[in-house]
Amino acid sequence: MPAPMHKPSLPGRMIRTFGRPLAEMGTSRLIGRLFVIEGADGSGRSTNIKALSEWLEAGGYAVRHMGLRRSPLLAQDIEHAKQSRLLTRTTMALLYATDFYDQLVHEIIPALRAGYIVLADRYIYTLMARDIVRGAESEWTRNLYSSALVPDAVFYLRVDPEELVLRNFEKNATLDYWESGMDLGLSRDMFESFLIYQGLLQRAFGRMQRRYGFTIVNANRDFTKIQRELRAHLTASLGTAAK
Amino acid sequence: MPFAQDGGVVSQPPKYPGKLIAVEGLDGSGKSTQIYLVKRWLELSGARVFFTEWNSSSLVKPSTIKGKTSRSLTPTTFSLIHATDFADRYERQIFPLLQAGYIVLADRYIFTAFARDVVRGVDFDWVEKLYNFAVQPDVTLYFRAPLEVALGRILDGRPELKYHEAGMDLGLSTDPYESFHIFQGRILEQYELLAPRYHFTVVDATRDIHDQQAEVRRILRGRLRLSDFMKKKGRHA
Numbered sequence: 001m002p003a004p005m006h007k008p009s010l011p012g013r014m015i016r017t018f019g020r021p022l023a024e025m026g027t028s029r030l031i032g033r034l035f036v037i038e039g040a041d042g043s044g045r046s047t048n049i050k051a052l053s054e055w056l057e058a059g060g061y062a063v064r065h066m067g068l069r070r071s072p073l074l075a076q077d078i079e080h081a082k083q084s085r086l087l088t089r090t091t092m093a094l095l096y097a098t099d100f101y102d103q104l105v106h107e108i109i110p111a112l113r114a115g116y117i118v119l120a121d122r123y124i125y126t127l128m129a130r131d132i133v134r135g136a137e138s139e140w141t142r143n144l145y146s147s148a149l150v151p152d153a154v155f156y157l158r159v160d161p162e163e164l165v166l167r168n169f170e171k172n173a174t175l176d177y178w179e180s181g182m183d184l185g186l187s188r189d190m191f192e193s194f195l196i197y198q199g200l201l202q203r204a205f206g207r208m209q210r211r212y213g214f215t216i217v218n219a220n221r222d223f224t225k226i227q228r229e230l231r232a233h234l235t236a237s238l239g240t241a242a243k
Numbered sequence: 244m245p246f247a248q249d250g251g252v253v254s255q256p257p258k259y260p261g262k263l264i265a266v267e268g269l270d271g272s273g274k275s276t277q278i279y280l281v282k283r284w285l286e287l288s289g290a291r292v293f294f295t296e297w298n299s300s301s302l303v304k305p306s307t308i309k310g311k312t313s314r315s316l317t318p319t320t321f322s323l324i325h326a327t328d329f330a331d332r333y334e335r336q337i338f339p340l341l342q343a344g345y346i347v348l349a350d351r352y353i354f355t356a357f358a359r360d361v362v363r364g365v366d367f368d369w370v371e372k373l374y375n376f377a378v379q380p381d382v383t384l385y386f387r388a389p390l391e392v393a394l395g396r397i398l399d400g401r402p403e404l405k406y407h408e409a410g411m412d413l414g415l416s417t418d419p420y421e422s423f424h425i426f427q428g429r430i431l432e433q434y435e436l437l438a439p440r441y442h443f444t445v446v447d448a449t450r451d452i453h454d455q456q457a458e459v460r461r462i463l464r465g466r467l468r469l470s471d472f473m474k475k476k477g478r479h480a
Contacts, residue, residue, distance in 0.1 A: 091302060
């Protein structure tokens with residue numbers, strides 16, 4: 001597929017959040033676009049984001065990335081807490097939320113103001129799904145992220161847990177403690193825990209899909225097909241946005 | 244803890260045998276002195292007692308210091324980082340100890356967050372929901388002092404005020420003392436709004452330390468039966 005036609009001036013838009021916007025977001029208009037790729041480890045998120053970035057840059061769009069645990073403020077503390085397994089479900093939820101809002105205010109919003117296309121390698125949906133699977137009230141979780149920006153599009157790369165487990169083994173030859181949901185005590189068998197946990201996350205995503213209406217992409221298919229589908233969606237989104 | 248089958252567990256916290264006593268009030272209201280004396284009284288009476296204070300968990304200490312030093316905290320991340328600190332103490336100490344039948348004394352509780360965060364521009368409804376995982380105290384002692392009295396106790400020695408302590412991040416004034424004055428005045432307004440909503444027990448914080456403590460002990464004797472919290476003696480006798 002050819003690179004998207006460069007539309008140098010996307011029209012600016014008001015800040016739009018799920019609930020109340022934050023005072024620290026300011027009021028000036030956002031010019032760029034926010035696209036979110038969601039999916040488990042091994043669903044092909046990073047490969048697809050990398051390819052999308054190249055394609056967008058080829059078309060003349062400036063691209064920025066965001067992801068989980070990337071704020072300079074918290075990344076170290078979260079890593080340490082995960083390693084030492086000191087986290088309770090609430091502190092885990094709150095640490096990730098702090099990291100999220102730090103990036104949102106200091107990086108994403110300034111980038112969108114400056115007209116960048118921001119590609120988010122996971123967003124609030126993964127965070128909410130993890131919290132909900134751990135027993136957080138969905139209303140509490142929604143309130144926590146109510147000031148997040150509404151993305152221009154969200155793509156959930158869904159891979160069957162049985163396929164995911166194989167991809168994880170191919171990549172690392174081991175399963176990650178947290179991605180297997182071992183803190184939940186679903187099973188002492190890590191392989192079994194991984195399958196149950198990823199299944200629970202997918203069900204949580206399914207329920208969120210009905211509320212938030214994001215696009216579910218069948219990521220059991222090969223990379224080319226997935227990438228083509230994503231590019232078609234982005235082309236449409238950038239095209240309508242520019243009219 | 245049961246994990247959610249479909250969309251999240253909405254469970255009321257179970258009944259527990261412990262009691263939670265919180266103290267709130269402005270810096271300089273004398274609340275820390277009073278809760279310390281309550282702690283000594285209970286300990287020396289042989290009661291099971293645990294003391295916890297605001298912003299004291301080690302979990303987010305490095306991030307808090309980093310954020311404060313670099314002054315990169317926004318009202319929301321300031322709020323969330325303190326909520327994380329609180330949740331760590333709450334889930335690992337406060338709530339388990341209440342379940343084990345302790346008297347838990349909290350020097351500042353969720354109301355400190357409500358007051359400070361709202362003054363920084365956070366939406367009240369948002370921060371109130373943020374903390375709804377925490378149980379309400381059995382007694383919240385609010386040490387009410389006029390602004391000038393509380394300020395006087397803090398500022399008499401012209402201490403060096405820290406940036407966030409003085410509310411300098413709000414941009415109220417470039418002078419730390421003036422900023423502190425305005426900031427504390429706004430927090431006082433918030434406390435006064437919270438007092439009826441959360442049924443604070445008001446203590447007149449302008450009186451002598453000794454007189455206040457006598458009143459506090461009288462209030463607490465009326466609200467909990469000390470004999471329920473005594474450590475067992477001669478278990479092996």
